[in-house]
Amino acid sequence: MPRERDQMWEYAEEDGSRARCKFCGATYAGGISLLKYHWAQIKIRDVAICSSVLEFVKNIAVASVREMERKGSKKKAKTSDYIMKSSSSSFPSGDSTQAGSSPHSTSSLKGQPTITSMVKKKEKEVVDLLIMKSIIMNNLPFNLLRSDEFKEELVAIANHGPGHVPPSSETAITKLLGTLKEQVEEYIEEVKMSWTKTGCTLMSNIWTDGKNCPHINLLVASPKGVIFLKSECCVGKVKDASYVANFISSGIEEVGPENVVQVVADNGSNYVAAVDLMRVHTKGRDLQRPAVTRFATYFLCLRSILKQEEGLRYMVPSPDWRNLNQAKSDEGREVT
Incomplete structure (x- = not known):
């Protein structure tokens, strides 16, 4: 059965016994293999880096070079195993100098980067650029890269292996969002159950949204975690000490007075007045x-x-x- 022609010949031309790059015109002997390194922009022997290659062709070439290296490593391992077996039967035991390779053959390569390491480095650069492109095109903040959840996502995709396809928007909205909602509700229940053992802190502040509408928030913090308790729109209401005190007091009743260790608020005059109501007297x-x-x-x-x-x-x-x-x-x- 004839060997299937490499798909990357689509970007090369045969020039006698040499292969010519369609992007820059460089020619190399030995078929398509050296051109793959040329397109992948990996320096090897006398192969120059192609500065005109298209990005997607470079990515294909990088993957192809990596596959060649993987197959080459397996082949070398089998050959080395055969040589060692043959050597052990041809030479007396203990004559490692004759049966093995030169003592300088391994040490001379130490410190030099392998083709596989260079390919992996180039692949990482490609992945990093794609991540940056996704962040910029979707107007996402750069501090997303500090998110533990984002890092876990990338690790999970890498562990899943090649061929991972992200969920559709329909699946995300219906099935996956519902599953996450259940997990959040379970987490909130675990946090609430811990309040009777460790106590908790109420945290409150007033903020204004983009439509200039004021809101008052109440959060509950404990060693188990922080959860959002409730929020109230303050439009048309006098945000004085009495209003703030009543809002915080209602939160204390929801959490349980026996569980509240302290109340933390911002330094607004109404908060200060509410907290200091008793201290005045x-x-x-x-x-x-x-x-x-x-x-x-x-x-x-x-x-x-x-x-x-x-x-x-x-x-x-x-x-x-x-x-x-x-x-x-x-x-x-x-x-x-």
């Missing part, structure tokens, strides 16, 4: 909160309340206190 002193496993802290908590009794008595009749939703509840009226 207690002259800057905080109430000590009882711990779960320390019996003595209950007495310390009661003692701190007695110390601040006068300030607290002035606080509960104040308009700021009466405007809080918590003050209108049964527990709030009991505290008042």
Whole structure:
């Protein structure tokens, strides 16, 4: 059966016993093999680098050179194995100098880059350029390259091997998006379950979107992770200390007061006023909160309340206190 003609002859012409490059006119003896190195822009022997080759032809040539190197390595390994077997039967045991190659044959090649390493380096450059082109053409931020998820994606594609085809937009929107949603919901449940063991921190801030619409956000942080709890549009609302305090207090009720260790907010005047509402009436002193496993802290908590009794008595009749939703509840009226 005749040998199938190499597809890369499409970019070359036969010139007697030599092969001519259609891009730059360079000719080389030995068929199409040397032209592949020429197109792949890999320097070998007297083969020059083609500066006129098309990008996609260069990529094909790089892959073809790599395949030739792979087959050549297997062939050399079989030949070397045959020579060693023949040598062991022809020479006395222990006469390694006669049976083996010259002692300088290996050391003379040390430090020189192999063709395979050069091909892999060239292939990496091609892949890196394609990644950059994808980022630029889709107007993606460059810090995407710092993303662990992006790196995991590239590793997964490389491990999958050649021929990987990305999912269609229809599959991404229907099947894959639903699967990711389920994974996120499972993650959120795991984080919430950890709050009873480690406690959590509420984080809040007010920001303005591109349409000049203000929003107030509330996030929950714990050693297990950070999750977004809720957000509220502030249009038409007075974003004063009472409003901020009520919003944060509602988040505390959702998370569970027994799970909240602290509240972290920005340095806006309304946030500062909301956090300092109690401190105004207690002259800057905080109430000590009882711990779960320390019996003595209950007495310390009661003692701190007695110390601040006068300030607290002035606080509960104040308009700021009466405007809080918590003050209108049964527990709030009991505290008042």
